[in-house]
Amino acid sequence: MTRMNDNALKAENLTIGYGERTVIKDLSLDFPSGRMTAILGPNGCGKSTLLRALARLITPAKGTVTLGSDNVFAMDTRALARRLAILPQASKAPEGITVADLVRRGRTPWRGLFSPWSDADAAAVERALKEVGLEDMSERPIDQLSGGQRQRAWIALVLAQDTPCLLLDEPTTWLDLTHQIEVLSLVRERNRAQGVTVITVLHDLNLAARFYDTLVLLGPSGLIAAGSPQDVLMEENLMAGLGLSAMVVPDPITGTPMVVPR
């Protein structure tokens, strides 16, 4: 029986540093199950560091991360990979690999070394390709795709991993606005259809407000605000976190807050 909070991530008293430099200090945050949370903030504030710690790619100096009721740092590596997928920033594909061969590698945590390719594996890959709209290009080499298509192929890889938790590090960087919206829409479709918990590091405040349920705003010296887009995107928070002087008005299409720099 799955409980409501099985796929919630919780950071408790996290302190993370690289060598002498402390990037995140005593941070506690809740990432609710089945919701989409965006982590925002200026460069160097530790957004990616936080995301990587949630996925156990870095070990914090202090504090813990729990997924449901399990301590992430005590879990079996493969068990964690079946519940949580992370797409790191700017991943590089092997030269000449096709979209399908790349996406198939997302099934790694579900497969033993000699287990044959199962129906479940095939179905997960097919569904992921369909969700990102690349089912007709699956045999194309990835280096022949456009930037937006390539990014969608990478997202298909983590979708094929078929986890209830999905972490994405700046998935829209380098994409034009149309493709940014395309990528975030397909992530939200997965979230709405399957109740997947999504946590994304993002730069664009207005897109975050449109697509995400919860925002986390980090500043140079720690957490500024966390909550609904309305609660987080307030003028004083933007000044404190980003040093940005801006007016916040309702988005004329969705009514979500829209940041207009002064």
Add this chain to the structure above:
Amino acid sequence: MRAMAVAFLALVLAAVLTLTVGVREGGFALLWQALTAFDPSDPAHIAVLSIRMPRLIAGLIAGAALGMAGTIMQAITRNPLADPGILGINAGAAFAVVIGSLIAGRADNGLMAALAFPGAAGAAVAVFALGGGLKGDAGPVRLTLAGVALSAMLLSFVSAIILARNEALEVFRFWVTGSLAQAGMRPLGYMAVAAVFGTALAITIAPRIEALSLGSALARGLGTKPGRIQLGALVAVTALTGAAVGVAGPVAFLGLLVPRLARRVGGHVLRRELIASAVLGAAILLFADTIGRIVIPPTEIRVGTMTALIGAPMFIWMARRLRAGASA
């Protein structure tokens, strides 16, 4: 699948040529006779079975092993220039054997088997440490430079030792450029076992290496342990390279050429790529050896020289493409 069949046919052809082409004419009929109705008093039959057959076996072991070692190394380093020759692993094995037999004062097959593998492993670890590979993803340019430097250094030590001891030219050729001549003297049995072990290990961990070739962060996200995969790959590359050097000396560039062709045959599924690398590696090495035996008779061009003749221009071409495309 058709490409794989073509590769297999090429290997069979290369094997037949290795057994039949030579100074002593006799062709396929002689081979058939020697295999089916061996006559120990016929010198031509003895030539086929005691000279050509070991040469074929050595070529199969070295070619298949170097092809697979190159494919594993390119997958794990994400460096299209990775090759046991270029990255100094061949040279490490050769250096260990030559200096070991200098110290021990003997050069038997058992000693060679005991030294080639630690030599290969030591060089692999050293080149990764020098190339910055231990701290994370090694950049292709740094890793390649470190390998070329290490390889040049170790092979110049090897030449110095052999030349100082007034060894026969054939010994020098074997340990510096690689050769399939006098293959009957090599520890074919030991090295075949090592090559089979390396192959089995590589085939087993291939799916994990595929995950690692997406970068170590994503590999961990996919539930694999990069350190363990790297260790497994290191053991496999060491076994394969050590076996190849043991039977053919430090043949260069084969591990550079073969993986590119193997990808055309096997696609991006590493197990298929490995099988294709073994088949193509053996076929190319045997063809190169046969051509080297017939171009300027009665002398032979050693197979290591032949692979360098084909491989060096390829290396330059690939290095130029690398500079234009990828970052260091």
